[in-house]
Each structure stands twice: as structure tokens, then as C-alpha cells.
Amino acid sequence: MIRFERVSVTYDGAHRPALRDVDLSIDEGELCLVVGHTGAGKSTLLAAINGLVPHFTGGTLAGSVRVAGRDTAHHPPRELADLVGVVGQDPVAGFVTDTVEEELAYGMEQLALDPAVMRTRVEETLDLLGLADLRHRGLHELSGGQQQRVAIGAALTAHPRVLVLDEPTSALDPTGADDVLATITRLVHDLGVTVVLAEHRLERVVPYADRLIHIASDGTVRHGGPSALIAGSTVAPPVVELGRLAGWTPLPLSVRDARRHAPTLRDRLPSTPPQPHRRSRASARPALTAAGVIVRHGPVVAVRGVDLTLVRGEITALMGRNGSGKSSLLWALQGSGQRAGGSIEVPDPDGGGADPGRVGASQARRLVGLVPQTATDLLYLDTVDAELAQADRDGAEPGTARGLLDSIAAGIDGDSHPRDLSAGQQLALVLAIQLAVTPGVLLLDEPTRGLDYQAKAALTRTLDTLAGQGRAVVVATHDVEFATATADRVVVLADGEIVADGPVPAVLTASPTFAPQVAKILAPLPYLTVGQVAAALADPAVSA
Structure with a gap:
């Protein structure tokens, strides 16, 4: 053919x-x-x-x-x-x-x-x-x-x-x-x-x-x-990585195939993982508080009275079926989107606070940064250098955006046209542009589209660094494996309402729909990632 x-x-x-x-x-x-x-x-x-x-x-x-x-x-x-x-x-x-x-x-x-x-x-x-x-x-x-x-x-x-x-x-x-x-x-x-x-x-x-x-x-x-x-x-999915680690032959390609090998591996593993799925950097200090947020698009109510508090240093995965209101909520939190009701406050060091929807666009960007589903929507100049220079002029010291870009994805030619970059490079460029004005809250809408496993791992490291700097990060995603590796907390939307909110291990394993592959394979043991399994197998007591 x-x-x-x-x-x-x-x-x-x-x-x-x-x-x-x-x-x-x-x-x-x-x-x-x-x-x-x-x-x-x-x-x-x-x-x-x-x-x-x-x-x-x-x-x-x-x-x-x-x-x-x-x-x-x-x-x-x-x-x-x-x-x-x-x-x-x-x-x-x-x-x-x-x-x-x-x-x-x-x-x-x-x-x-x-x-x-x-x-x-x-x-x-x-x-x-x-x-x-x-x-x-x-x-x-x-x-x-x-x-x-x-x-x-x-x-x-x-x-x-x-x-x-x-x-x-x-x-x-x-x-x-x-x-x-x-x-x-x-x-x-x-x-x-x-x-x-x-x-x-x-x-x-x-x-x-x-x-x-x-x-x-x-x-x-x-x-x-x-x-x-x-x-x-x-380039391999978690089920294959787990099969390589455990020495399974032939390598399984599906959860069903892997579960046939799983009993022997479960017998070797301790009942509790020796390390958490990730090291949280969350603090108790609020970075954004939303109360009763309502978003309407004509007759459609996309967000129905959502209450949400984000804290500094915490990475939150926002999940839910298509059309559940995730993007509408992110745009409302940033201040650029529609909001029919409710309040949003970003506290400042003096004890006051500002609503990103009630200030100018430039000030709103300093409060909350947003990377949309299509990152190229924020790229409108002819070269990477021009985009970076414009980001600096929006309120940062010269060279700030370039330094951020190099820390996220080094080696991008400044003379390149932004739309000629790969999806991962475009995302890195938009992240650098948004972070140049140092917002305390960063929102990302489906950032893993077009990214392979290595690029997603690099994005996870970048977001972890941002969380370590005290930023609150929210990632709207359908990528269960990425959410497992990256997030501390999961918020699930359904029909514009929050139906689940809690730590990653509790929320993602509560439903087969959202469970990562490792959790499905090794259930009822509470393992979520290949890294947790590797750490357990590396323990001398387990090896013995």
C-alpha cells in the first residue's frame, strides 16, 4: 500500500x-x-x-x-x-x-x-x-x-x-x-x-x-x-522499563502481559516503597486563593463555583475528562479568561493581595504566568532572540529570558524562527518568556503534547526547580505517567466541579482510569513509578 x-x-x-x-x-x-x-x-x-x-x-x-x-x-x-x-x-x-x-x-x-x-x-x-x-x-x-x-x-x-x-x-x-x-x-x-x-x-x-x-x-x-x-x-513506556528492570522475557507491551509476570516481582518487593514517588517541596504559605469561581461560555457553564488554594513549592496536576473545564479554570486563575463570579487573590509580601483579573495585563503576568495548550500562541516575532528581548523589556533585566532558556533547553540558536523549533523547544522558549517576570504562580495547559519521554523528564526537572524556588505550579494534563512523576497533588474536575483533591498516590490509584501503568501491574502494592521499584530492588535486604 x-x-x-x-x-x-x-x-x-x-x-x-x-x-x-x-x-x-x-x-x-x-x-x-x-x-x-x-x-x-x-x-x-x-x-x-x-x-x-x-x-x-x-x-x-x-x-x-x-x-x-x-x-x-x-x-x-x-x-x-x-x-x-x-x-x-x-x-x-x-x-x-x-x-x-x-x-x-x-x-x-x-x-x-x-x-x-x-x-x-x-x-x-x-x-x-x-x-x-x-x-x-x-x-x-x-x-x-x-x-x-x-x-x-x-x-x-x-x-x-x-x-x-x-x-x-x-x-x-x-x-x-x-x-x-x-x-x-x-x-x-x-x-x-x-x-x-x-x-x-x-x-x-x-x-x-x-x-x-x-x-x-x-x-x-x-x-x-x-x-x-x-x-x-x-523510547519506551513504563511497562517496558519495568520489564527491563525485572528481567522479563519477552518484554511485555501491555499491562495485561506484565501482570502475568507480576506475582514473582511482588513477592520480592517490600509492602511499602522505600521512597515516595517524588520529593515534595510544598510549604504552608498560600500562593493563590480562589473562592466560588464561575466561568460561563454563552449558555455553557464551564466552571461551577470552584474553591482552590495553591501553596508555594507545590506542583498540582489538574485532571479530568475532555470538556470538564480545566482550561477555562486556568484562564480564569490567570486573569485573562472570563469569570462570571467568584474571587481570586494572589497575596503579596506586605500582607495584602491582588486579583489578577482586576489589574492590567502586564501586572497580571507578574502575578500568574500561563503557558497555553498551543505554546506558539504566545510567539509572534521572527527570531528566538527577538522573543527573549521582548520578554526582558516586559519587566526583567536584560539577559534574564536567555538565561532561563539556557537553563531549560540549552543550545537553541537565537537566529532561529520560533515556529521552526521542535515542540519541546517551543515550550522551553514560552516557559522562559513567562518566567522572565518571575510570577509566583505558573499554570501550564497540556504542556507534554509533542514531547517524548526524555523531554518530559527534562520538563519535570524544570518544574521541580521552579517549585524549589517557591513557585506554585499547576499542570493541566491527560498524561497520567507525567502527572505521576511530576505532581505532589492531583485535582480532578468533572462538569466544572472539583470531585477529587488530594496527594498523587491516593487520587491516581483510586480509579483504574487514572492509575499509572506500574500501579496497575503491581496492585495491590502501592508502587507508582519504575524508580520506586528500582530503589526497592537495590536495597541489600531485598536483594538478599
């Missing part, structure tokens, strides 16, 4: 090819998972399948890519639209209509399908992806996860023979991600659709994959069966 023959892709001005000498055949009805570190070239490989590379991205394509016999060098994306459906990393960038129902129908209209067929497929897709209640909603009124489901649905309604997905579950809650992956698997098994997807949250996707395609840092590609290829990969 898809054939890469000695394919290399080199972008203008790049020091090395993004892809180098790729030879690859993908059969009909195969689900291939593309893995690699952030910036390795996964999106380039996906974009080559429907001709976006090189017709829209520029650069030089050497070799040939054929899809069902069509050479993408001679067939631009519009001539492959009946064959290849694509969902990119940023769903909003691909929307062309105003409402959910219109977006689902748009692709079929361009293919001139019969109206009766279009109506049937729209209804099927609304039910398949749980979008029926949103059919008349405006696309820009939806949460990030809801937008992602609409983008996937818009690709599915055309019934493509090939489906290309770039991080399809990155903005979905665990239940929503499972539903989408189950849908994709049915398309592969029942209809013979060929699916090629890139995803950083391997713990979600690896069990479904027929084959792994690993892109190395030099642009070369290896491919093979998931269990064989992941054994030596530097």
Missing part, C-alpha cells in the same frame, strides 16, 4: 536530512506506530505519505514515495485526498468550517459524494467518537480534546484507504484515547484500512501496533515487530 524507496528529505538551510535513505513497505490493513525522540523526523515521514512533503513544506525529496501506486512527487495532496486521510498535530489548523457537523461533512463534499451517503456517514461518526451532543457546537468553543476527536472524525468520514495520524491521542483523556484507539483498530481489522500514526505516549498505543517504525536522531529508520524493536529502543 505504501512504499518508500531510498527516501531522503532535506529542508532548506538544514544541517542534516530530516529523513535519510528510508526503505520501507507498509502493507494494506497494517497499523504502524512511528516512534522517535522529539524532533527526530516523525512528522516529516507522515507528511511524505500524502505529498505535503515536499509540495507544501518545501525542501528536497530524494527517492520516491508511492501510495497505492501513485507517486507523491507527481500527485499533490489534493490528488491523494480520496486515498489518504490526515490528522495533524494541531487539529485547529486543519478546520475549514464553523461547526462540528459541517466539518465532518466538508471532506465528503469536496469528493462529491451523494448527500444521503454523507448524512449516514456523519451520523455514524458522531456516534463512533461520542460527538453527537456537540454536533451544532462551534469548533472554536470546544476543548482541545473535543477538537482532536472532530479532526479524526473529519478524516474518517471520507473512508480513506490510508489514515495518517500525528499524535491522535495527545489531547484526549484516558477513556477518550482508549475509545479512539479502539475505533482505529476496528478500521484496521474490519475494513483493511492502513494506519500510520506517530505518538509519544507509547503506553497507550504500543499494544495495538502491528509494527514499529523507529526514526533515529540522524534520520535513519529501523522497523520491525514491536516487542523485538522496542527491546533496544531509548
Whole structure:
């Protein structure tokens, strides 16, 4: 179905090819998972399948890519639209209509399908992806996860023979991600659709994959069966890391497989982990107090009377299903978002306090910093250096933002255009810009989209440093493994209300939906991370 023959892709001005000498055949009805570190070239490989590379991205394509016999060098994306459906990393960038129902129908209209067929497929897709209640909603009124489901649905309604997905579950809650992956698997098994997807949250996707395609840092590609290829990969989910630590053969790819090995490991481990899942830096000093916060978007009540106190040095994970009100709450806390009721106070050293929603934008930034879901929304200048200089002019000493950037992600060229950076580098740049004015509270909305496990570990270290400096940090995330490694506390929203608030071990293990892989594998033992297991096994008493 898809054939890469000695394919290399080199972008203008790049020091090395993004892809180098790729030879690859993908059969009909195969689900291939593309893995690699952030910036390795996964999106380039996906974009080559429907001709976006090189017709829209520029650069030089050497070799040939054929899809069902069509050479993408001679067939631009519009001539492959009946064959290849694509969902990119940023769903909003691909929307062309105003409402959910219109977006689902748009692709079929361009293919001139019969109206009766279009109506049937729209209804099927609304039910398949749980979008029926949103059919008349405006696309820009939806949460990030809801937008992602609409983008996937818009690709599915055309019934493509090939489906290309770039991080399809990155903005979905665990239940929503499972539903989408189950849908994709049915398309592969029942209809013979060929699916090629890139995803950083391997713990979600690896069990479904027929084959792994690993892109190395030099642009070369290896491919093979998931269990064989992941054994030596530097990109691996917690279940594989645990299997390596315990010496399990073959390495398990799912929680179910790992639990078959678990009894022997549980017998070796003490009943209580010798160390906590992380070292908390929380103090008793409040950094922000919110009381009765209400947020409305037209007739929709997104946040319903939320009371929340953040303390200095504490990292809080804000979780909940898509559309539960997480982003609305963060924007209200920062002061830029709508607030129909309630109060927010950030105390100052003199014993007073200020409401970030009642002061100017510049002062609000000094009180509460916010990194939105799409970090590039805050990047509007032509170079990294220009962005850093503007951040300094907003209230910091010259060089402050550059120093922060180098401490988070060293080596980013100041002459680079911000939108040419990888997702991880863009996030680092926005963090540096926001931190330059030293807010005491930092809010991040889905910051792990586009980040591999190593980049997430680096982000965890950065947030831990900020907490050590006395900042209160809130991270809205669907990434259970990241929340486990990073947070001290978890707040769960449902329908705009707080339904759970407590320490990570208590909240994340209370529900199978939010439990990390290690907790599922080793239950009822209270272990959350591979690091806790490693520390226990390293204890001489356990080894004996």
C-alpha cells in the first residue's frame, strides 16, 4: 500500500536530512506506530505519505514515495485526498468550517459524494467518537480534546484507504484515547484500512501496533515487530522499563502481559516503597486563593463555583475528562479568561493581595504566568532572540529570558524562527518568556503534547526547580505517567466541579482510569513509578 524507496528529505538551510535513505513497505490493513525522540523526523515521514512533503513544506525529496501506486512527487495532496486521510498535530489548523457537523461533512463534499451517503456517514461518526451532543457546537468553543476527536472524525468520514495520524491521542483523556484507539483498530481489522500514526505516549498505543517504525536522531529508520524493536529502543513506556528492570522475557507491551509476570516481582518487593514517588517541596504559605469561581461560555457553564488554594513549592496536576473545564479554570486563575463570579487573590509580601483579573495585563503576568495548550500562541516575532528581548523589556533585566532558556533547553540558536523549533523547544522558549517576570504562580495547559519521554523528564526537572524556588505550579494534563512523576497533588474536575483533591498516590490509584501503568501491574502494592521499584530492588535486604 505504501512504499518508500531510498527516501531522503532535506529542508532548506538544514544541517542534516530530516529523513535519510528510508526503505520501507507498509502493507494494506497494517497499523504502524512511528516512534522517535522529539524532533527526530516523525512528522516529516507522515507528511511524505500524502505529498505535503515536499509540495507544501518545501525542501528536497530524494527517492520516491508511492501510495497505492501513485507517486507523491507527481500527485499533490489534493490528488491523494480520496486515498489518504490526515490528522495533524494541531487539529485547529486543519478546520475549514464553523461547526462540528459541517466539518465532518466538508471532506465528503469536496469528493462529491451523494448527500444521503454523507448524512449516514456523519451520523455514524458522531456516534463512533461520542460527538453527537456537540454536533451544532462551534469548533472554536470546544476543548482541545473535543477538537482532536472532530479532526479524526473529519478524516474518517471520507473512508480513506490510508489514515495518517500525528499524535491522535495527545489531547484526549484516558477513556477518550482508549475509545479512539479502539475505533482505529476496528478500521484496521474490519475494513483493511492502513494506519500510520506517530505518538509519544507509547503506553497507550504500543499494544495495538502491528509494527514499529523507529526514526533515529540522524534520520535513519529501523522497523520491525514491536516487542523485538522496542527491546533496544531509548523510547519506551513504563511497562517496558519495568520489564527491563525485572528481567522479563519477552518484554511485555501491555499491562495485561506484565501482570502475568507480576506475582514473582511482588513477592520480592517490600509492602511499602522505600521512597515516595517524588520529593515534595510544598510549604504552608498560600500562593493563590480562589473562592466560588464561575466561568460561563454563552449558555455553557464551564466552571461551577470552584474553591482552590495553591501553596508555594507545590506542583498540582489538574485532571479530568475532555470538556470538564480545566482550561477555562486556568484562564480564569490567570486573569485573562472570563469569570462570571467568584474571587481570586494572589497575596503579596506586605500582607495584602491582588486579583489578577482586576489589574492590567502586564501586572497580571507578574502575578500568574500561563503557558497555553498551543505554546506558539504566545510567539509572534521572527527570531528566538527577538522573543527573549521582548520578554526582558516586559519587566526583567536584560539577559534574564536567555538565561532561563539556557537553563531549560540549552543550545537553541537565537537566529532561529520560533515556529521552526521542535515542540519541546517551543515550550522551553514560552516557559522562559513567562518566567522572565518571575510570577509566583505558573499554570501550564497540556504542556507534554509533542514531547517524548526524555523531554518530559527534562520538563519535570524544570518544574521541580521552579517549585524549589517557591513557585506554585499547576499542570493541566491527560498524561497520567507525567502527572505521576511530576505532581505532589492531583485535582480532578468533572462538569466544572472539583470531585477529587488530594496527594498523587491516593487520587491516581483510586480509579483504574487514572492509575499509572506500574500501579496497575503491581496492585495491590502501592508502587507508582519504575524508580520506586528500582530503589526497592537495590536495597541489600531485598536483594538478599
